[in-house]
Amino acid sequence: MTSLFGRAAETGAGGLRERKKARTKIAIQSHAVRLFREQGYAATTVEQVAEAAEVSPSTVFRYFPTKEDLVVHDDYDPVIYAAFESQPPELNLIQAWRAAIREAFAQMTPRDVEIQLDRGRLLLSVPELWGATLHGTRETLEIITDLSAARVGTSPEDPALQATVGAIFGVLLTAALNWVRTEDPKILSTLDAALVRLDEGLLR
Incomplete structure (x- = not known):
């Protein structure tokens, strides 16, 4: 089971990729939670979350398969x-x-x-x-x-x-x-x- 402990211990190219993925995932969730709190959950779209996190909607769904996962995960x-x-x-x-x-x-x-x-x-x-x-x-x-x-x-x-x-x-x-x-x-x-x-x- 991958954890933040595991990411911190990784080295080399694979470790760098995993850390980049981890940062992207954290950033997406952080922006999603902020927007949900500011605008309301129903009123906020995945596209708005993607724009705030400076990624594509497909990237958001790659890390969070559903809109609910943006909060539940x-x-x-x-x-x-x-x-x-x-x-x-x-x-x-x-x-x-x-x-x-x-x-x-x-x-x-x-x-x-x-x-x-x-x-x-x-x-x-x-x-x-x-x-x-x-x-x-x-x-x-x-x-x-x-x-x-x-x-x-x-x-x-x-x-x-x-x-x-x-x-x-x-x-x-x-x-x-x-x-x-x-x-x-x-x-x-x-x-x-x-x-x-x-x-x-x-x-x-």
Whole structure:
């Protein structure tokens, strides 16, 4: 699974091409989110996004097959997944996800944070985007479950694993929704504290 960690480590011509693609993709999404916020999602066309990003509409669709993908797609999920897989074996599941999330947040610039907040606002306020998000949420839960199962050496269908992953996912989803709603500047520490409480079994 390609991630921002992988791109940063690449060298040579292939690495340069991948970094250029990554920059183009980020620029397209950044302009799309800005235009959607300024003009409204329905009123903004893919052609306008392409013009703002100084690419062709076909290039936009190459990176984002649908208009919804311009908002729904999240490059930071693969970053977290890659960080999770690199965590030392002595950490339990909750501790490994905590560490992975901290590493992913460390990669974000203030502009990245702003874009993520704007994405969140759009996802919660535009009905067609909310519908697309539900599919992505299910897919994310499945990936987290599979990665967690591989780490502890059990089946993704294991009821105990599913209960643990469900609790972790619930904490993450609640924190994300609250972040978009309140713009909590201490989101990382808030999320980390919630995961600590979960790790300690203090679910209150």
